[in-house]
Amino acid sequence: MRICYVVAMVAEAKPFIERYGIQLVEDFFSPLPCQLYEGEVNGATLNVVLNGQQQGSDLIGCEAASVATLSAIQRLHPDIVVNSGTCGAFKKNGADIAQVFIGSGVMFHDRRVPGDNTWGTQSLGNYPVWEGSQELAKALGMKTGKVTTGSSLDMQPCDLEIIEKNGGELKDMEGAAVGFVCSLFNVPILYVKSVTDLCDSGAETFEEFSRNLHQACEALKVANEKVIDYLINDPKL
Ligand code: ADE
Numbered sequence: 401m402r403i404c405y406v407v408a409m410v411a412e413a414k415p416f417i418e419r420y421g422i423q424l425v426e427d428f429f430s431p432l433p434c435q436l437y438e439g440e441v442n443g444a445t446l447n448v449v450l451n452g453q454q455q456g457s458d459l460i461g462c463e464a465a466s467v468a469t470l471s472a473i474q475r476l477h478p479d480i481v482v483n484s485g486t487c488g489a490f491k492k493n494g495a496d497i498a499q500v501f502i503g504s505g506v507m508f509h510d511r512r513v514p515g516d517n518t519w520g521t522q523s524l525g526n527y528p529v530w531e532g533s534q535e536l537a538k539a540l541g542m543k544t545g546k547v548t549t550g551s552s553l554d555m556q557p558c559d560l561e562i563i564e565k566n567g568g569e570l571k572d573m574e575g576a577a578v579g580f581v582c583s584l585f586n587v588p589i590l591y592v593k594s595v596t597d598l599c600d601s602g603a604e605t606f607e608e609f610s611r612n613l614h615q616a617c618e619a620l621k622v623a624n625e626k627v628i629d630y631l632i633n634d635p636k637l
Pocket of ligand 1: 486489571605
């Protein structure tokens with residue numbers, strides 16, 4: 401079995417790369433920016449594909465996540481892709497900093513295009529998530545929430561309107577892009593997201609995100625250890 405994590409930021413992946421002692425495979429995706437880490441866990445292959453960096457900073461966002469996911473699927477043929485990272489969430493939904501959620505669905509919130517059942521609907525995404533996501537969340541005692549993706553860290557009123565109308569709960573910058581590519585190949589996608597900031601806290605998002613990043617990434621590592629154990633033993637995969 402091969403489990404492939406797609407992760408945007410080094411800070412998000414580092415705690416569990418170190419935990420499993422998985423190794424960088426240099427230039428595997430060259431000339432693309434994404435980077436492959438590979439190792440073995442209890443007889444399964446564990447891959448972590450990072451989006452990569454440009455000018456010294458992580459390539460966050462949908463474009464790099466699409467490239468990483470496409471390359472990972474075509475080159476590695478994983479049984480499941482796990483998109484793991486940080487997110488914003490809403491205190492009105494009861495979310496807390498460093499709480500880890502499993503994605504129950506995935507959509508875009510910053511594609512404002514008209515048309516029911518045409519471009520408007522397509523632009524929202526709403527791609528399928530792995531059918532075992534709810535069961536996994538229940539077994540591991542984690543909450544679920546709908547991932548909602550846009551290209552900005554901040555949230556404009558027009559984003560919030562789409563998020564509220566479509567039940568978005570976990571605001572990130574990659575999830576729907578990863579889900580889109582997985583849907584093209586029928587590869588199951590599981591989301592594991594840890595909260596760095598509360599979009600309705602009134603705080604400045606980047607300041608709140610930066611302050612809580614370390615704590616959220618440690619929580620993500622602990623959650624991912626349980627997720628990996630669960631996936632390795634899941635007969636459905
Ligand atoms: N990643 C962490 N927090 C985020 C937020 N508020 N919006 C988008 N991506 C995020």
